[in-house]
Amino acid sequence: MSLMQRISTFLRSPxxxxxxxxxxxxxxxxxxxxxxxGLAARLSNRRR
Incomplete structure (x- = not known):
């Protein structure tokens, strides 16, 4: 089972x-x- 499948299964569980x-x-x-x-602004400034 791939990681994405395991995550999807978990998210559907109670x-x-x-x-x-x-x-x-x-x-x-x-x-x-x-x-x-604020976090998004800091991350976008790092990319420049």
């Missing part, structure tokens, strides 16, 4: 669904969105 839901809740928080935007 524990995987809990992890996905938790991630969505965390990403909905304004503080975390601001942190991600």
């Amino acid at each position: 524990k995987g669904q809990q992890l996905v839901d938790r991630g969505r809740r965390e990403l909905a928080k304004p503080d975390n969105q601001q942190k991600l935007k």
Whole structure:
């Protein structure tokens, strides 16, 4: 079984669904969105 297949199987499992839901809740928080935007800006500046 390839790595992608294992990840896909995990994400369809109940524990995987809990992890996905938790991630969505965390990403909905304004503080975390601001942190991600800052990280994306830093990463894009490195590429130049």
